[in-house]
Amino acid sequence: MNGVHDTGGMHGMGPIQYESNEPVFHEPWEARVFALNGAVRAWGKWTSDASRHAVERIPAPEYLRMSYYEQRLHALIELMVKSGLVTRAEVESGKLAPGSPKAVPALISGAVPGMVAKGKPASREVPVAPRFMVGQRVRARNIHPTGHTRLPTMKRGKLGTIHLHHGVYVFPDTNADSQDEKPQHLYSVWFAARELWGEQASERDAVYLDMWDDYLECA
Amino acid sequence: MRATEHDHDHQEVPSDLTLRVKALESLLVEKGLVDPAALDALIDTYEHKVGPRNGARVVARAWVDPAYKERLLTDATAAIGELGYTGGQGEHMIVVANGPRVHNLIVCTLCSCYPWPVLGLPPVWYKSAPYRSRAVIDPRGVLREFGLELPEDVEIRVWDSTAEVRYLVLPERPAGSEKLSEEELVALVTRDAMVGIAKVKLPQAGANL
Numbered sequence: 001m002n003g004v005h006d007t008g009g010m011h012g013m014g015p016i017q018y019e020s021n022e023p024v025f026h027e028p029w030e031a032r033v034f035a036l037n038g039a040v041r042a043w044g045k046w047t048s049d050a051s052r053h054a055v056e057r058i059p060a061p062e063y064l065r066m067s068y069y070e071q072r073l074h075a076l077i078e079l080m081v082k083s084g085l086v087t088r089a090e091v092e093s094g095k096l097a098p099g100s101p102k103a104v105p106a107l108i109s110g111a112v113p114g115m116v117a118k119g120k121p122a123s124r125e126v127p128v129a130p131r132f133m134v135g136q137r138v139r140a141r142n143i144h145p146t147g148h149t150r151l152p153t154m155k156r157g158k159l160g161t162i163h164l165h166h167g168v169y170v171f172p173d174t175n176a177d178s179q180d181e182k183p184q185h186l187y188s189v190w191f192a193a194r195e196l197w198g199e200q201a202s203e204r205d206a207v208y209l210d211m212w213d214d215y216l217e218c219a
Numbered sequence: 220m221r222a223t224e225h226d227h228d229h230q231e232v233p234s235d236l237t238l239r240v241k242a243l244e245s246l247l248v249e250k251g252l253v254d255p256a257a258l259d260a261l262i263d264t265y266e267h268k269v270g271p272r273n274g275a276r277v278v279a280r281a282w283v284d285p286a287y288k289e290r291l292l293t294d295a296t297a298a299i300g301e302l303g304y305t306g307g308q309g310e311h312m313i314v315v316a317n318g319p320r321v322h323n324l325i326v327c328t329l330c331s332c333y334p335w336p337v338l339g340l341p342p343v344w345y346k347s348a349p350y351r352s353r354a355v356i357d358p359r360g361v362l363r364e365f366g367l368e369l370p371e372d373v374e375i376r377v378w379d380s381t382a383e384v385r386y387l388v389l390p391e392r393p394a395g396s397e398k399l400s401e402e403e404l405v406a407l408v409t410r411d412a413m414v415g416i417a418k419v420k421l422p423q424a425g426a427n428l
Binding site: 005006007008009010011013014015016017018019022024025026027028029031032033034035036038039040043048052055064068070073077085086090091094095096100102103104105106107108109111112113115116117118119120121122123150151152154164166169170172186188193196197201202204205206207208209210211212 | 236237239240241242243244245246247249250251252253254256257258259260261262264265266269270305306307308309310311313326328329330331336339340342343344346347348349350351352353355356358359361364365371372373374375376377378379380381382383384
């Protein structure tokens, strides 16, 4: 979706606010939101792509007003309601629905170190043919999906060169909503800064983007 | 860039967030969906165990061990794993090396992707729209705001983390650090240098290392 989350190249977002000796969390509730996201994700009801999409779907004025962890809290609640882990009434009242069964947590504290150390690789060992080779000239497709996508708006239609081949990875556009992984080749693609931003950019500089086969066409 | 001590005037945090989050946590615990001890363990992991010190160890090792550096630049995930740093938001790592003519900068323009096993959780400025929007279109201006002026003949490579691949900058080893031990080098390497908004500097003369 062409959302306000797709910030690359925008003007008017204000100064960068650097904080010396910044704490990991500024408020205890931020730490709880971070941890709740991790613990509820262990239920496997949605993917990280779905989490990102839930943040992107926050209406633009709200997205810009909210702090980072407020956005994550909002997205977590939406995903829990959508997947049936909780009802909207439960969240609003803070009380269990009558007759609600008691579950056993998907993540217990003893399993945290293992989960953190293992992660969740997005690469897949499936035999699909790559559409492009390192060194090949490519064009970012001029497409405007209304759902989740990792193809930034300002890169669409631009010419680049395949710089690295990462391998086969889950495709976020389909994985976000339908959990259809549609594994395909992922590349790091080099774009000259001037191709993206015109003459005002340095002729030396470049932006590298990770892009899947479905985002690219032959140039 | 505006330096702040503990300043959040860019975000309006409603005062009821503490209560809302507490109520949500109680509900989820009551439903048996989360274990509060698991929440504590997750927070403790990223507040106390996983952070930029890990990345600093990777960088210092690469500075003192050319064979390690080569492995790091060809298969970063495995080389970082050699030091015990693996897992969530670092499953697929790429390390990009700075040099006299090349400077690398990491950003996630679409959200907040960041290499957790080596840097921990990202700072607010990295996740904020001002940095995300301008790092790609005006990297030289952004670096200048952070106090880093790069000569025109240095090529800036901006890495936008649009997939599950995570990037780490291998900064240049500062001149004059030849006699320092690996442990002393670790202490010099900052998070900012590994994101690419700063260089690694020797401590001021007279300061204790």
